[in-house]
Amino acid sequence: MSGPELHKLIDKTTAEVLILDYFGGLFNRTLSHNHVRRLWAKILIRELGLKCSIDVFARKRVDAVLFLNNKLGVSECKIPYDTLKDEVLNRLLASGILAPGQSEVFLRYFEPADLKSQLSAQEVNTGILSALENAKAIGLKLIILSDCYASESLVKSFLKHHGIYHLIDGIYVSGSDSKQEDKGEIVAHVLSDLKLTPDQAVYIRSGNNGKLPKKESNNFDDLKLFLTDETSEYELETAGNDKADFNKVIDKTFRACQEKEAPPFSEYIIFFQVFIERLYICARRFNIKTLFFISREGVYLKRLFDYYQDRCLLSPDDRIQTHYIRMSR
Template identity: 20%
Template sequence: MEEELVEKHGKIFLGFSDLRFKAELEVVSKVWSLDRSAEVNLDDIYSTLLYLKPTLKQFEQEIKEVELRTEKSVIVPNYQVLNYFNQARKLQKTVIFVSDIYLPKEHIEKILTISGYNGYDKLFVSCAVGTNKASGKLFDVVINDLKIKPEEILHIGDSEGSDIQQARLKGINAYQVPRAANLLNTSRYSSDKYQEYELKKTASESLFCGLQKNYLLNGSKREGVEQNSSYSIGYEILGPLCYGFVSWIIQHAEAKNIKHLYFIAREGWFLKKVFDEINLVAKTDIISHYFYASRRALFFPLISRPVSEFLFSFLVSKGSTKLSKYLKTLELEIDDERLRKLGFQSQDDLIDAKQNPQDRSRLEELFDSETEQLERLANEEKSNYLEYLQQVEMLSNNNIGLVDSGWFGNGQKKLQQIIEPSNPAANIFGFYLALHEQAKDKFDEKSLGYGYLYQFDNFNNDIESFLEISRMVEVFLSAPAESLKKFSKKDGVLGPVFMKKNDNPKLHPTVAQMHEGALDFVRDFVRVPTQQIPTLPNHLVANLLEKFIENPTEEEAFSIGTLPYDAKAIADDNEPMFAFPEVKLTDLLKNPLSLDKEFKNTFWRSAYYQNHKSPILKFFLRYTQKYFIIKDPSLSKVYDVVYRTYKKIKK
């Protein structure tokens, strides 16, 4: 209401929502202090409101009409109750409605009609009758009006006090249906960390909570949807995350006159889908592109000498890796005889260049010996990539918007270096779900970075919590595509070449269901009745994601925890699972370190714990792992005893 009235009449209506709430509270408190069974109506509330702010007197009738229209626009039926209503009509029962409400009776009649309640017998509205269910006296009015015995009535409602207790005190049978507000996991919508933001909810936040309550009560309104845990994660977590992020990007893009948004592969694949859904309603003139890029494709064309030092900066990974993987990634052609001269037996040699000095020295020598071949390959790739950038209009736009998940800004810096010689006037604006503190030095006045959830945050130096968030985002934003290697030409036609050959990449069914739920949320929320496209503040979405990661339900933990995961993308089924335990009690007895090792290697600690079925193993985790101890100070004394024992076993 306030948004609409301020847009139409200006600053005089700033703070109207607080004033409206205060007026209702004052008049109800005053009336109930004299008689708890008495009831107020809309006119009573507005008389008090106009007393508090007389300058609004000229708008009295208009304000009432706006409130009634707004109320009607956000009402949705409770389908469980509607089903009961239709069954009662088929059985030719007398059906009446009894409501404690300050709104006019004729307005409630309209709401019932548009909600599908047609053919009822009577309607009792507290403000029209002059008394209410909360005191029980409205039930007396109903019994006397119907002229039947109380035990012949079945009252259905969602309030424990007004609908159940008061009805039964009058001898009426009562049945309680779930209350939407009670179904909402309120812990995910409140936080000590973000408490300062919770003093006043915006219209968008209120509508968001209402939409989530409606989903929990009624489920998806779309036919043919399989509503399982994966779909619900999409609707309740991924949908708000992506919607909040993309609507925030749109605000920035319009303010900065950005006409082209480039959604970077692969996480950008689903984010572009979300943008396109929102833009169907927002109708901006921004053009969205799915943009091919990767660490490999952006770094290698910028090769510099010594090439071994350059390649080690982005290509060489921890752990043992086959030499053939590095050669294949670089498309470096070296025969076996030359490899033997450099100290290798074959391309199948396992090398650990990060930890083994001898392996590092051999690999450095190999790279440096092939400097000319590597520079030729890099220059060819750079030429092809520049042609691709020209095709997608990145070399002709002065304001370029990049969209990705995050986290360190390395890709944007490399892209800037590729673009700048051909388009020195370009300003690059990177929009990310989150930016780590270490990303600060990757940006400058011509290449800026913005984080939606976190802006240059160090996550209290808790690297594991940061990694859990980034991994979860990778799972959420999985795409049916392999990572880009480079662009090349075939028969004169430019096209992408991927790190793995996969002619038919598909989403894992669990991820596909999450995406389906998320897009349904986006479609529902972008169409809620507000003056402008609704937005979601970053603190609300950050808290939602953090609480989901910290405390998933059993269904959520199993749904995502059992996904195959290779730390880069959703993987083949033979890869380790995201957060599902393999260590059993017998394994722990044989090797006391096995549980500790597996826990430290899992990708999602809370889900790993949830997915353990053994109470003994769960107990052991809870009282030996710092992750759980620091969350519950009351465990400190028990921890001291158990942890000392555990350390002895470990030794």
């Protein structure tokens, strides 16, 4: 369903509530689950200063999910978020990737790392967003559903980041409510919780996430269902090539540095970026709280380091203090 189609639907509907699938209506995924997990792993490895490959770290989360699937008898999206965090922590400790003294900071970073990695894979459907603002203006209640493996607080953070949290009247997440969207459980839960009959709601979701409950057993005949297009997980997984994408970024950066308006020797930013990232990781690994940059080149490196921190920090309280010292070598 496109934005204009939703506008028409809203103008004609007699329903009181608009229910949207987070990733099937309001936002589109641009990366696969696997890619997002690897980004999450990279962020935590960097912030914790670990010596571990991204794939090994990410695999611990996958193994934790598979174990909890069998133990709890539920799908990934219904696993309680805190239970998942504890299981991943146990596996990282048991394998020696994390030291016991890092447990607290790992648990504190887990959700912010999820937030940063997930946001990098979300694309706002601007047409749908415009229609939602119109729906809110005429008095419709807006409810967000999510089968995303996340907590309710994480979904709230997504919405706040995109500046639309003020439009939403309620959030229901599989991991928090122990209900699954593709089986219709969470939809039934929403209707029951809000004391709505099916004819009072319009439900918008992607067309690839399964089915609603059987109408004959759940009396969903009057629930208006509208499907949106969504890129499949397979398409996301197979799209692009990391090496090719990296080469494109390097080429684009180098070309920009060759422009007339670019400062001399700008192309060296590529090497400085690698140096700054490694410096940051080493500082985290050895728990360094303060760095001093010595004149004169230090002023440039300090600015780069501060900029890198601004982009990467998960918590302002963990910021590494930087100082510029004027002194002779």
